[in-house]
Amino acid sequence: MAFGGASAAAVTGLAYLTPGSEAVPIMVGVALCIAFALLLLLLHRAVWLAVLSAVPALFVLFGAVRYAPEAALEQRGVRESVVIVADTAAGTSSSNHRFTLRGADGKELEEKLGFDGDAWAPKVGDRLDVVRDPEGAVPMEQADDVDAAGRLGGLVGGTVTWTLMAVLAGRRGHVRRRRGRDSLLYQLL
Known part of the structure; x- marks a missing residue:
């Protein structure tokens, strides 16, 4: 759970530090989303939940990368x-x-x-x-496309979903280990 929240915070912070460039936070965000999926795989011992984590990962990634520039445009634009x-x-x-x-x-x-x-x-x-942006740090956007609150909502929603997935994965993985049943993929690892 902590890794999911820390990943979302790290990508958002990186987007704030590099307002004109989206490439760096996107690359770091993709790496952290893959790491989260791998952690779920190891915790849950099944592939389906790790694959399913890609959906909220898109909300986390898109919200984190787009929130910072849109918030800057709303505040000082x-x-x-x-x-x-x-x-x-x-x-x-x-x-x-x-x-x-x-x-x-x-x-x-x-x-x-x-x-x-x-x-x-x-x-x-x-x-x-x-x-x-009068400072020129953030690229100009159409006014209708600037929605920092919507981006923040996607970021928070994705992070909450990740948290629920981590709890589900931990519980299910604990039960499977206790019963002595491992998935085929985990046995190969």
Whole structure:
């Protein structure tokens, strides 16, 4: 149980320390999620619960990595209405858009808005509300996409589920060991 909570806290803290880069907390988070699954496997002596732990691991990982930048944008971010004036992916087969934006004052913003995907990508001429960090530490995001409370909810929900899984694994593993029944995988280890 402690390892699950410590893993969530470590990834969240790492995301706070590296606000512009998501790669480092994601790599550390994936490693900690795999380690948690292995600990459940050893504790529970069955594969199904370790595999099932991947679902809350996604909530923990996504919540921990996205909470810090979105909380920073909510606390100190500047909300601004902008118009898209250019798209670097326009006319290409790329789904990696980098939008050039013009503010309400008529000046182009230095920072570009990134958007991955084509299904609901905004088009040149569309008006958007964005939140940008005046310090420039956190990338700009669409205002509708900033939801720190939702990310925190996912992080807490995933961590609570991990905790319940650890209790279940410990109890079931204890009962199986007491009865002298081990899984085939544990016997191979």
